[in-house]
Amino acid sequence: MMFRGLSTKLLNICIASFCKVRLLEKAEAIIIDGERLGVIPDVVTYNTLVSAYSRYVSLDAAYSVIHRMKEAGISPDVITYNSLIAGSTRDCLLSQSLDLFEEMLQAGIHPDVWSYNILMNCFFKLGKPDEANRVFQDILLSNLASHPATFNIMINGLCKNEYIDNALMLFRNLQRHGFVPQLVTYNILINGLCKARRLRQARTMLRELGESDLEPNAITYTTVMKCCFRSKQYDKGLDIMSEMKSKGYTFDSFAYCTVVAALVKTGRIEEANACMEQVMSNGIELDLAAYNTLLNMYCREGKFEAAYKLLDEIEKGGLLCDKYTHTIIIDGLCKAGNITGAQHHLHYMKMMGFHENLVALNCMIDGLCKAGHIDRAMELYKSMETKDSVTYTSLVHNLCRVGRFRCASKLMMKCLKDGKKILRATKRAVVAGLHSSGYTDEAKKLQWKIQVARILR
Template sequence: MARLAVEKLSLESLAVRVSANYSPFWFKSLHFTSNALAKKEHICTDSPENINIIIKSIQSGKTEDELFQSLIRDQACNTIPISHNLVSHLLYRFKDDWKSAFGVFKWAESHPDYQPLSESYDTMLDILGKMKQMDKMKTLLEQMNHRHLVTINSIAKILRRLCGAGKWEEAVMIFDDLHNFGLEKNTESMNILLDTLSKENKVERARNIFLELKSHISPSAHTFNIFIHGWCKVNQVDEAQWTLQEMKGYGFKPSVISYSTIIESYCRHSNFGKVYELLDEMESQNCPANVVTFTTIMSYLTKNKEYTEALQIRERMKMGGCKPDTLFYNALIHTLARAGRVQEARHVFEVEMVNVGVKPQTSTYNSMVAMFCHQGMDQEAIRILEMMESSNLCRPDIQTFSPLLKLCFKTGKTDVLLGYLLDEMINKYHICLDLATYTLLIHGLCRANKCDWAYRFFQEMIGKDIIPRYYTCSLLLDEIKQKNNYAAADHIESYMKHMKSS
């Protein structure tokens, strides 16, 4: 198949797309819409125009109540009919900015003709929990309970976030009080609690709870798979092997998931001899490895720089009649890229996947972008980005742009390329920057002698309650002092003192 014909986007054409006098204070010039946009007729409630009107009214650094009030007072926003799709899109957009997400959620909820779905409440619970806003999360749960909207999925998100914050005792209390939410203690809810505890390295506690409950709540095969995963996570693979035997004692046959979890543990410790032993055991037990198993093994061999052996996994998979999927191809492309076999990786992406009918996902494009960035091939990396944009299969995410941003700083192309990338991320795809991206930008801009721009990112991230690393603050402070920007230096020093005292 001929190589896909995609027009290369040169840095010269980027210069046309980004103003020559591009301001380092990009957020002033990268607003999402003009005031005239508010006067346009809305065809779809979750159209880009409507979404942009709402996003434009969100100001960083405000509390959720202030944001809610600003939305209420915004005449353009209040002409937009609220839909479940609109709310879902906005919550995803602000998934790393809990204040904006909560302000938007309260605004939507306040409309008399709109009642959020349970799924929207669950998303908001998860955002609050992720950002460690536990009191607000629990208050929202009580509000849901009054409206009879709490589901087992709501409880799963609450338990996960409580355990993630080290509050596993509170998670157990929530489980004990399930009847207060109109839910039952049964195998499904027990498994959710056990799984949450195990994933937070509390597998022994989960085991003790199971021993207390097993007399009146029957386990399932999934119960034992939870423990297998939990024991492997805390590096007690022998306990995981014993759980396989216990599973059989309860009449459950170990599945490919059971074996693959233990295989992943051996891979993590580079014990590939045990990996191949388990593969042989699976075949003898008429439980053949699946594409996930092979993908896992290939990925860890690649991580250990065993590229030749990793590529042999592909042949073993073919011999077993196991068909590759998108994630396997992602791993294969990554392996070929790490091995420096760029043209083979390109062939897999542009020819082989097309021939077998496996469609790429965002992660596939990300692998290609990362490969070309690693090789310093910025033109090819941007070409892949444009291919993704025109494919209509998926959208770029923050991982798509991370290697491009790194390459931008590495090559010193901050004046034009960085502006283009930020415009794509923020204005076109409404990607919310996270801690890692803010850190990358601040460090890169400081080293590129653009510390005023870096300081703007610093202000924005702390306005979103994203806490920068202390080293990031220290680096920025040194650069700001060299520029004699005393007001900014005082602000950073004050913030660093607060970090130390909290």
């Protein structure tokens, strides 16, 4: 006889609550206690466990629940398999996703629109847009009721796989057939356009959204604002910030950091300071990205004492500084001409476990060159395990500045051999320098090497 006041529905609510906070052992214990009191689990009970195990433990652990279901005389349903397929998709296990889909069909369970949505998302995640499109066509040709999520997954997948034009064509085609876009649909397209650096189209889409019955949210504005700053259209980005504020949207630390970083880059330090003061006064909790932005501002102003105090504050607050944090300080010290301080901080980085930081080393090379220590810069270059185009360009450019064109030529030859790129202006400077110094044969040899490298690329 069932214990008075208890039911399977209540049991399922308790299990779902424990699963949400990842207390799966307690969820399992409730099932045992419930059975002892005569409360029998149903398919919802086990589906809750399948979903939780696939999210927080493993796909194998989730799949083992199916055997328990069958032992209890409960047949898995489409939700069971959807949870399993979603779990394999999260781990990018395509073959397992397809096997589970096939197993569901063989068990006589008809896939629903979410089964296809999950499979389509899996193909997109693995960079297989053609296969995802075939699944999308299957949905359209089946008798399944279309769902806005299906179209959003398709548009998002095309954008992330850099098929932005196809995503736009699909969007317009769906509109012509009566599809009413959601805010998330516009946000997906705006984000895709911004990542493709198509700012004008992103702003057009933003205007279209504003003219619809939908209202842009903080994500929409922040996405376009960041794209404006990336494209060096700072005034347009700040206009969007003003519009966002006028509509009453609350800025988070990410939005503030985006604005502050742009103001610092354009040398508008007072406005950047005012913006950071607003962050503090609004009680917004700063993350590492926000601290890095503030650190960059201090270093640009030459306030290194404040920068080091902030570094202590970050560490005392329990945040772990990353390579970028330390690189900001090294770059700032180099630009201020404090090469000794930069070298000390580079040594400190190594003590903290950051052994090979290419960006920081590139800053050191440029700093040494600008301080007139080009031979020390060459020694550092030779000691580096990894070099990139920035390493070579910086050294070649600075060697040209001091008239060491033959050395610059040899270094550029090494760069071309390693398949790295150097700015055209720097290449021209080396060739012109060799000619003017009387090294005509070397200039011709270098020009030939440049042409060969261009053909091979």
